[in-house]
Amino acid sequence: MKVGFVGYPPDKIMEEYRSEDLVDLDNDLGQVEERDDLYLPKVSCSVIKRVFNNALAIRPQKIIFDVGEGKCDSGRFLSWILREHFGMEIVETRNVNRKSHGTVICDSRLSLLKKFDLILNNIVEPKDYNLTKEPHPKAGFWSVPCWDKRIFDLFPDGTKIFGWTRCFENSTPEDLELECHVDKDIPTVFYAQTFCSKNILAKNLARVYKGLYVDCDGRMTASVRAQIEAFMYLRGAVK
Amino acid sequence: MTVFADFGSTWSKVVDPSVKIIKTKELPRDIIVDFACGHNSENKSRRCVNELIALSEGGLRLIDEKDFLLVDVGSRDIKYVLYEDSQFAETGWNQECGASQGFAIELLEMYYGLDCNQLDPPGECYPVPCGLIGISRIFDEIIKTGDERMAVSRFIKGIALNVYHFTGKPKKMYLSGGLCENRLFIESLPCEVVPLGRLVLIEGLKEIYRKDNRSQGL
Numbered sequence: 047m048k049v050g051f052v053g054y055p056p057d058k059i060m061e062e063y064r065s066e067d068l069v070d071l072d073n074d075l076g077q078v079e080e081r082d083d084l085y086l087p088k089v090s091c092s093v094i095k096r097v098f099n100n101a102l103a104i105r106p107q108k109i110i111f112d113v114g115e116g117k118c119d120s121g122r123f124l125s126w127i128l129r130e131h132f133g134m135e136i137v138e139t140r141n142v143n144r145k146s147h148g149t150v151i152c153d154s155r156l157s158l159l160k161k162f163d164l165i166l167n168n169i170v171e172p173k174d175y176n177l178t179k180e181p182h183p184k185a186g187f188w189s190v191p192c193w194d195k196r197i198f199d200l201f202p203d204g205t206k207i208f209g210w211t212r213c214f215e216n217s218t219p220e221d222l223e224l225e226c227h228v229d230k231d232i233p234t235v236f237y238a239q240t241f242c243s244k245n246i247l248a249k250n251l252a253r254v255y256k257g258l259y260v261d262c263d264g265r266m267t268a269s270v271r272a273q274i275e276a277f278m279y280l281r282g283a284v285k
Numbered sequence: 286m287t288v289f290a291d292f293g294s295t296w297s298k299v300v301d302p303s304v305k306i307i308k309t310k311e312l313p314r315d316i317i318v319d320f321a322c323g324h325n326s327e328n329k330s331r332r333c334v335n336e337l338i339a340l341s342e343g344g345l346r347l348i349d350e351k352d353f354l355l356v357d358v359g360s361r362d363i364k365y366v367l368y369e370d371s372q373f374a375e376t377g378w379n380q381e382c383g384a385s386q387g388f389a390i391e392l393l394e395m396y397y398g399l400d401c402n403q404l405d406p407p408g409e410c411y412p413v414p415c416g417l418i419g420i421s422r423i424f425d426e427i428i429k430t431g432d433e434r435m436a437v438s439r440f441i442k443g444i445a446l447n448v449y450h451f452t453g454k455p456k457k458m459y460l461s462g463g464l465c466e467n468r469l470f471i472e473s474l475p476c477e478v479v480p481l482g483r484l485v486l487i488e489g490l491k492e493i494y495r496k497d498n499r500s501q502g503l
Contacts, residue, residue, distance in 0.1 A: 256374060269362065269378040276337035280366075280373040 050104060052097050053112030053121060054169060054219040055139040063110065068170050071100040071109065072191065078103035085127075091239040092193040092264035094120045101128055107135065114140030116210075116219030118243060147217035152207035155180040158198035161207055162191055165215045180204035185283040186234030188251060193239060194266045200274045202284055206232060210244065228255050233281035235260060235274055287494060290316075290330065291339070291486040292323035295360040295388050296463060300487050320490040334490055337376050340461065341366045343489030347481055348459055356452050357461040357485065358470075360388035365452045379451050386444055387463055389420065390470070393440065397433045401469040404438050410473070413443035438469060445473035461485035 049066040060068075069075070072093055081102055082095040101109060113122040129136040151164050154177035164175065184202045188209035192198070208228050213219050226247065228234055234255060236248040240263035252259035258277040262270050278284045288301040297312055299305045309324060321330035322339040336357075344355035344366060356365040363386060367375040394401060413419035419440050426436040452458060457477040464470045465480035 258376065272335050272337055273376055273378050276335050276341070276366075276376055279335070279338055280341055280376070 047108070048104065048106040049108045049110065050101060050106035051110040051112075051169075052125070053114075053117035054141050054214055054217075055110045055112045055137075056141045056143060057172075057217065059110060059137070059139050060169065063108075069100075069104060069106060070166065070170065071097045071104070071106075073100075073166065074193075074195075075100050075104065089241050090120060091241040093190070093239055093242070094118075094124055096193065097121070098124060098128075101134065102132065105134075108137060109134055110137045110139060112139045112141050112219070114142060114220055115222075116141050116213070141219050143217055143219075144221065145217065147215065149207075149212055149215050150175055150177050150179070152212045152215050153179050153183075155204045157203045158187060158201045158205050158207070159195060162195070162198065162211065165207075165211060166191060168215070180206065183229075183232055185278060186229060186232040186257070187237065188228060188234055188248065188257070189237040190239065190242070190244060192237065192262075193264050194262070197237070197262075197266050197270075197274070200271065200278065201235075202278075208234065209236075209247075226251060228257075230255050233257065233277065233283050235277065237262065239263070287320065288318040289487050289490045289494070290318040290321040290323075290326070291484075291490070292321060292326050292329060293359055294324050295391070296483075297323075298483055298487055300484070304484065306483065320494055322486055322490060334493055336486065337364060337366060337378060339486040339489035339493070340364055341368075341373065341376075341489065342492040343461070343485040343487070344368065344459065346488050346492045347485060353459055354452060354455045354457070355459045355461060355481075355485070356448060358386050358448055358464045359462055360391075361386060363448055363451050365458075367453075377451065386448075390441055390444065390464070390467065393420075393423070393437050397437055399434060399437055401441065401467045404434060404441075404469045406442055406469060406473040407435060407438045410439045410442035410446060413440060413447055419443055441467075441469050442473040445470050446475070449474055449476065 047066045049063045050069045050071045052071050078099050080099050082098050086095060086098060111125040113125050125136055125138055128134045151161050183204050183206040185205045187201055187205050187207055190210045210225055213221050213224050234257040236252040236257050236259045238245040238248040238261050240261045245261050249259045260270050260273055291298040295309055297307050297309045316329055318330050320332050322334045322336045327333040340357050351371045352369050354367050362379060364378045411419055411422040423436045423440050427433055455476055459479045459481050461481050463483055465482050471478050
């Protein structure tokens with residue numbers, strides 16, 4: 047049975063479906079028909095649009111949809127619409143776990159692309175990793191998983207991950223304290239998808255920690271790329 | 286001889302070492318310079334430099350202050366760098382919304398036969414979220430009042446206020462780009478403005494070139 051999931055549902059629920067064909071609907075699943083323009087307002091974030099398009103294209107028999115504080119109101123409303131208007135079977139969850147699983151991937155020496163892949167795959171196939179910690183990270187990246195993965199290429203290996211992605215690895219997706227934790231001495235890019243409410247956090251954390259705030263609607267633009275490259279260079283994270 | 290160029294979307298500045306300001310659409314198709322930044326510069330230069338880095342280096346060379354905000358208003362975008370206590374503090378580049386900045390002004394001057402240096406800043410302005418929406422407000426006002434000069438002045442003040450808000454409502458800004466030659470735009474900004482001209486990014490490129498030579502012992 048194909049089972050979709052959205053956000054980070056509780057581990058206990060995921061365990062029940064471990065033997066099924068689990069599909070992360072937040073992720074890029076390749077070419078799917080884009081129907082969001084018919085049903086969703088333009089001011090929906092790219093990830094919400096992607097979840098919607100993936101759900102309609104893949105039509106999983108069931109979707110485990112985390113609608114708690116670890117996701118967002120747009121996700122909660124989308125979950126309702128998929129059930130009520132598109133007849134999908136939805137299992138709504140609220141992941142309130144506060145038992146820390148640790149952040150070895152976020153803190154490791156790996157590239158950002160590899161880190162994000164490991165963190166996101168870990169929900170489907172959980173593994174414990176024994177990775178060397180980067181003792182002197184040159185840069186930080188505060189974000190949710192990005193729509194456009196090309197952004198990861200702009201950061202040096204060992205870039206430390208903060209924000210919701212850190213909460214995700216730690217198995218505590220609604221932990222706001224952890225989400226707002228940043229190492230103040232590391233030049234950090236605060237990235238949010240355009241129209242996502244996390245922009246409020248990103249802009250203010252960037253102001254307080256002298257980081258770079260960028261919001262990006264889906265595909266990375268030339269100006270976002272140039273800002274990140276310049277920030278990294280001018281703050282000495284890259285040569 | 287080292288040739289530097291700042292390839293803007295509508296105007297290009299080439300220094301070889303004489304200064305040439307050329308419409309970008311009239312650039313020789315096969316032009317290759319040594320150091321460049323801007324529009325398509327990766328295909329037109331031996332070394333392409335990030336525009337914000339060029340702006341930054343230009344500011345450090347031209348501005349003798351520890352704290353400064355340097356803003357470059359181009360044909361279609363706004364870029365800025367902020368330095369505090371001689372350290373890079375912040376940057377921003379608005380290329381998507383609020384675009385069509387300098388180019389929209391240039392088109393309006395040409396179409397209505399106006400010279401912005403002969404216009405005074407108006408008391409009121411339009412909110413100009415982008416050039417196209419702003420232009421539709423101009424047409425509305427001209428239909429209503431028949432006063433083209435006032436309509437265009439209000440639009441330009443709206444663009445100036447966009448720049449002011451995007452750069453964090455500063456008390457003082459150093460200005461780079463073609464709008465340094467536009468009195469109406471400068472006087473519409475509600476802060477102290479120091480115009481540095483159109484060659485700030487070129488000065489940045491030269492500075493990077495000098496640093497490269499020094500690091501190679503040349």
